Amino acid sequence: MIIRQEYLDRIQPFIGKPVIKAVTGLRRVGKSVFIRQIINQLKQNGIAEKNIVYVDIESLEFDFIRTYQDLNRYVLEQTAGIEGKIYVFIDEIQDISEWERTVASWSGQPDRYDVTITGSNSTMFSGQLSTKLTGRYIEFPIYPLSLREFRDFFPEFSDNEKLFDNYLRYGGLPGLRILDELRDETVLPFLRSIHDTIVLKDIVARRNIRNTSLLADICRFTYDNISKPLTASSISAYLKNQKISVTVPSVINYLTGLVDSQLFYKAYRFDLKGKRQLEINNKYYAADLGLRHSQIGYRSSDISYLMENLVYLELLRCFDQVYTGEIGKWEVDFVALKNAKPHYFQVTMNLAEPAVIERETRSLLAIQDNFPKTIITYDKIHGDGIAGIEVVNLIDFLLEAY
CATH class of the missing domain: 3.40.50.300 (P-loop containing nucleotide triphosphate hydrolases)
Structure with a gap:
């Protein structure tokens, strides 16, 4: 144990x-x-x-x-x-x-x-x-395993790149340890059975849901749109385009069930200029990426969204509160509070181009306080910080307790 x-x-x-x-x-x-x-x-x-x-x-x-x-x-x-x-x-x-x-x-x-x-x-x-x-x-x-814990559960992955690739693909449920080998043929059926149990026990039975097919559609759509602003209205509109009739209140009920069961976390948006929580443009993040991939598959083209999801989960483990943020017309990926003190984070695939650097730093530089600001990037090698903003590699960030 x-x-x-x-x-x-x-x-x-x-x-x-x-x-x-x-x-x-x-x-x-x-x-x-x-x-x-x-x-x-x-x-x-x-x-x-x-x-x-x-x-x-x-x-x-x-x-x-x-x-x-x-x-x-x-x-x-x-x-x-x-x-x-x-x-x-x-x-x-x-x-x-x-x-x-x-x-x-x-x-x-x-x-x-x-x-x-x-x-x-x-x-x-x-x-x-x-x-x-x-x-x-x-x-x-209690959250799924962090990358640090995943390393303890799977010491055979001595290489950090291999460790991260398996974590990104299969998630962090501790029960993965009972499997002889982490591969799609064994992991995905195992995760699907867990997902089915959660849906049936914690959503369908608890909320007396009869239209399980609609619930599955909403669940898949939410998985497909992690790290993106999402509303019940946008989900309803999408489903209607797919010839699926559904009301906004029904979508809200099903979304609430997905969050209550903790398959998803809802991240509220915070206006840094007005110092208030907003009720629009909230985002949903998967509690475990392995469960997500068991439902809609693993797509390497989603890497930027998966990165943001992993960072959000790590911040939940380490901070008291985590919001997505905005200052004026610009986004701040995360505002994380510990003991009421903020730490600001941006997540990006790379900082290879001047235009990317400008895009990722402008919102952080617009924040007029002296609290820490960090850019997390998939880049394997990075230089020094940028204008007082710390720059860290994603794997290093996940392996170091914040």
């Missing part, structure tokens, strides 16, 4: 503290293994096994737990007569009806219960739990 140390380091200060730990992320992104790593760490630190309760809602062993009453009853039965703090771990908790009622009850008994839950729905904390637990829970998102 490969330790995902960055996530363990992030959650460790909150273990044993009176706050609910909410681990979220795409299905098959490694949340269950991560939970087991936390449990192993607790045992190594002297916590008795009898003081740890682990419930995996996707396991038939726990099929009888359907409601919040079932969950509460089971934990009480397992811990009856046991002294000391009880460490409760509930995996994929969103499948339990009204689960937030039991979790809220446990949060009111911090001397008795330390609670960690996982879920595959990005909005699982936007309802009653958010109201009941204001200030008493912290969300820990």
